[in-house]
Amino acid sequence: MSRYEIFGALGSPYSMKVRAALRAKRLVHTWTGMTADDRQSVMPNVRAPVIPVIRQPDGSWVNDSTPFLLSLEGEGRDLLPPDPVARFACLLLEDMADEWFMKAMFHYRWAYDLDAEWCANWLIYDTLPNTSRLGVEEAAATIRDRQIGRMALVGCTPQTAPLIEASWKRICKVLEAMATGPTRFLFGDRISLADLGFYGQLKVMSVDPTPMTWLRADTPYLYRWIDHADDASGIEGNWSDSISPVVHDLLAIAGETYLPFLKANLDALNSGSDRFSLEIERGRYKQGVFKYQARCLQTLGDVWKDLDVVARDKLAEWIGPNASILSTNV
Structure with a gap:
């Protein structure tokens, strides 16, 4: 069956955007919440290591949500008004x-202690689904520190x-x-x-x-x-x-x-x-x-x-x- 395959994450806004767009367009697709194991086989197919990654029916791979969705205008229901x-x-x-x-x-995800702990644990739980609670929380501490360290670069500071x-x-x-x-x-x-x-x-x-x-x-x-x-x-x-x-x-x-x-x-x-x-x-x-x-x-x-x-x-x-x-x- 010809279909789009979305590899993304429930905590990724662009993954959610693409999944909802393909639903709205009524295009046949599958959704995979990408685990750490999936990343090993999926991410080498794209230049920038960002999600979602989409395998198209012709076998090609893309991962920039806006150009991808614009390329689908005319397929399924359009997402752009005609005027x-x-x-x-x-x-x-x-x-x-x-x-x-x-x-x-x-900002909200990483500036507040409650959110940073919650979100990091949630993201790692999805990435490492067969890991113990201790393993999830130890790995979450690493991603939490990394993301907090990037805040100033993207303009999120006190x-x-x-x-x-x-x-x-x-x-x-x-x-x-x-x-x-x-x-x-x-x-x-x-x-x-x-x-x-x-x-x-x-x-x-x-x-x-x-x-x-x-x-x-x-x-x-x-x-x-x-x-x-x-x-x-x-x-x-x-x-x-x-x-x-x-x-x-x-x-x-x-x-x-x-x-x-x-x-x-x-x-x-x-x-x-x-x-x-x-x-x-x-x-x-x-x-x-x-x-x-x-x-x-x-x-x-x-x-x-x-x-x-x-x-x-x-x-x-x-x-x-x-x-x-x-x-x-x-």
């Missing part, structure tokens, strides 16, 4: 979910913590309005790639102790929406004819926060710096540079320049003055 304005908005919001919204996932938490809560409250609004998802009554980007991060945060507690108390219907997005294979519906106020609000956040973040990273790369900082979300944000995030801006810019003037003007109105960043020559 060019809505399509660009969807791509931008999915990118923001993957590259900015995820900062909160990483100094940036208030900013990251405030930005995440701001976005979640906008998404709560979607969850209690007239449509089930961001672009109508069918799930989009942007929904899935936010879903992947929220799915793992919905069981991590600190963010779970806040979500259940402050955005209870978004918390429940996560389960709706987890398997949308049976949810029928159409794309909306117009852009919703919720999407307007999210695009404004992208303009205020995410696009300046991408531009600061690009400027630092172009100047030869290994770190960058900028003022966003009423605070000073700092992190190491990432070439991948420069490619994100380039990809968005390529789609932006292909839009007609009317579409760009509509989007720029919602994004705000920083829409000009999308014309940056990477």
